[in-house]
Amino acid sequence: MAVRTQPVHSGALMNDFLTHNTTALRNALAAAEELLEHHFRTAAQPCGSATAAELTRAVREVDLDNPTGDLPSALAELSPLWLDHAVWYHHPYYASHLNCPIAASAVAGETIATSLNTAVESWDQAGAAAVMELHLLDWVCAHIGWEGPGVPKKNNDETTPPVRGVFTSGGTQSNLQALYIAREKALRVLSTTGLSHQEKMGRLRFLTSEDTHYSVARAVRLLGLGDEALLTIPAPPTAPGTMCPQALSETLQRAEKEELTVAAVVATAGTTDRGAIDPLLPIGNVCAEHATHLHVDAAYGGALLVSPTARHRLRGIELADSVTVDFHKGFYQPVACSAVVFRNPGDLGHVTHHADYLNPQDSYLTPQGSARVNLADYSLQTTRRFDALKLWVTLRTHGSRPIGEAFDRCCELAANAAEQLREFPNLRLVASPELSTLLFAPADPQAGTQKTVESVREQLMAQGHALVATTVVETNPCFKLTILDPALTPAELRGVLAAVSDRLDRQRPFPAAT
Numbered sequence: 001m002a003v004r005t006q007p008v009h010s011g012a013l014m015n016d017f018l019t020h021n022t023t024a025l026r027n028a029l030a031a032a033e034e035l036l037e038h039h040f041r042t043a044a045q046p047c048g049s050a051t052a053a054e055l056t057r058a059v060r061e062v063d064l065d066n067p068t069g070d071l072p073s074a075l076a077e078l079s080p081l082w083l084d085h086a087v088w089y090h091h092p093y094y095a096s097h098l099n100c101p102i103a104a105s106a107v108a109g110e111t112i113a114t115s116l117n118t119a120v121e122s123w124d125q126a127g128a129a130a131v132m133e134l135h136l137l138d139w140v141c142a143h144i145g146w147e148g149p150g151v152p153k154k155n156n157d158e159t160t161p162p163v164r165g166v167f168t169s170g171g172t173q174s175n176l177q178a179l180y181i182a183r184e185k186a187l188r189v190l191s192t193t194g195l196s197h198q199e200k201m202g203r204l205r206f207l208t209s210e211d212t213h214y215s216v217a218r219a220v221r222l223l224g225l226g227d228e229a230l231l232t233i234p235a236p237p238t239a240p241g242t243m244c245p246q247a248l249s250e251t252l253q254r255a256e257k258e259e260l261t262v263a264a265v266v267a268t269a270g271t272t273d274r275g276a277i278d279p280l281l282p283i284g285n286v287c288a289e290h291a292t293h294l295h296v297d298a299a300y301g302g303a304l305l306v307s308p309t310a311r312h313r314l315r316g317i318e319l320a321d322s323v324t325v326d327f328h329k330g331f332y333q334p335v336a337c338s339a340v341v342f343r344n345p346g347d348l349g350h351v352t353h354h355a356d357y358l359n360p361q362d363s364y365l366t367p368q369g370s371a372r373v374n375l376a377d378y379s380l381q382t383t384r385r386f387d388a389l390k391l392w393v394t395l396r397t398h399g400s401r402p403i404g405e406a407f408d409r410c411c412e413l414a415a416n417a418a419e420q421l422r423e424f425p426n427l428r429l430v431a432s433p434e435l436s437t438l439l440f441a442p443a444d445p446q447a448g449t450q451k452t453v454e455s456v457r458e459q460l461m462a463q464g465h466a467l468v469a470t471t472v473v474e475t476n477p478c479f480k481l482t483i484l485d486p487a488l489t490p491a492e493l494r495g496v497l498a499a500v501s502d503r504l505d506r507q508r509p510f511p512a513a514t
């Protein structure tokens with residue numbers, strides 16, 4: 001029987017309510033495109049200047065029980081409510097967080113996945129989509145280097161696709177899943193000790209650097225462990241923001257003496273503020289010596305996997321047991337698009353939970369049944385979007401080279417911005433850029449207070465002039481530019497630096513607290 005593409009209901013509303021009606025789908029996409037085209041062409045500021053009170057009032061006035069009655073009107077309403085104030089990540093004066101402009105090819109993939117509303121969790125909902133996701137994850141594993149000597153071979157039996165990882169909603173979820181699996185592995189090792197569950201949990205430790213992403217600490221808590229379970233390894237004096245392999249080795253030895261079990265070492269390939277990359281090779285060797293799970297959070301720096309010039313900076317990532325990669329950062333993919341992958345596919349078995357409604361025993365029924373894969377068996381989510389499709393379409397359109405080149409360019413631009421900073425006497429460089437971030441602060445220590453720095457950022461944002469971030473690095477309040485738009489020019493970066501410098505100069509000193 002053919003798929004219905006014509007209206008089936010008599011009511012006027014139902015005629016264009018669902019996408020069975022291909023005219024409704026076409027009109028919806030065309031209306032959305034028209035609105036977007038207008039805003040992309042006319043967005044003159046990185047964000048609007050309305051106050052939170054004004055935005056809240058306008059939104060709260062919308063009566064959701066009183067519809068506009070047609071899509072063009074509903075979309076037109078979005079302009080004053082949101083799009084006129086939206087943050088435009090492709091604007092030259094947006095340099096705030098790890099948000100990227102996105103590949104147009106990815107939007108095509110995203111639109112198709114959304115229009116089909118594919119949910120990838122079980123074979124009977126996804127089929128080929130699941131196999132495409134797995135193929136893409138294998139591609140990530142190959143770029144990590146998990147096909148080389150000493151690495152378990154991919155299962156070449158074509159009837160059972162090997163599952164090497166899973167797409168997730170972001171680095172936060174990817175890290176949580178990796179740490180969960182590491183915890184389960186450690187508890188299994190402790191299962192022969194005769195200890196109670198509580199005692200075993202009390203022995204677990206995770207080791208990480210001082211600059212690890214906050215999601216790691218939160219994951220440890222979510223896994224039922226106290227704050228004492230997260231130990232930070234200091235940085236060597238020569239490489240601030242990274243993990244010292246010697247200190248790691250000593251901590252692992254001490255942990256063994258104290259009968260503690262290190263569930264995982266969490267290294268970072270691209271810290272959020274500095275972009276610092278932990279020395280993965282020596283860390284990997286230390287972890288191998290101690291048979292400890294190494295997780296690499298490459299949410300940010302993972303884009304170097306496809307860099308034509310800087311792939312070597314991830315040397316040693318192949319020694320990891322699990323890796324987080326965010327495609328919605330340096331791979332120019334729409335939010336959400338991230339993955340966590342595992343060197344040993346067996347590790348994913350720790351999240352498998354049999355649900356009768358999702359796991360029919362197909363293999364009894366059809367000779368091909370055993371080739372079917374239910375991705376819910378490997379994910380913390382059940383209903384899950386086919387987020388892999390957008391990356392798939394980008395890779396099939398362009399290959400990975402332009403992604404790597406774009407990320408390289410952003411790193412060059414950050415270095416260029418560091419050079420240009422010298423021309424602003426009221427600003428000083430806090431740390432040389434490691435990837436595509438730039439950390440700088442007021443040159444005058446009197447002006448270097450958190451209040452001043454945040455006030456400058458706030459004023460630039462309030463005017464809708466430029467968006468920069470602020471953070472604290474080794475107790476220094478600083479400004480941060482995060483550059484992910486390869487189309488930026490040095491002159492535009494200079495404009496952002498000039499805006500910060502100018503605002504800082506016009507800052508009135510805060511009255512002393514009484």
Ligand SMILES: Cc1ncc(COP(=O)(O)O)c(C=O)c1O
Pocket residue numbers: 098169170171172173175213215268270271272297298299300326338
């Ligand atoms: C190093 C690092 N890890 C993890 C995350 C969390 O990723 P997400 O925001 O996709 O959850 C970030 C976010 O900036 C990050 O920089």
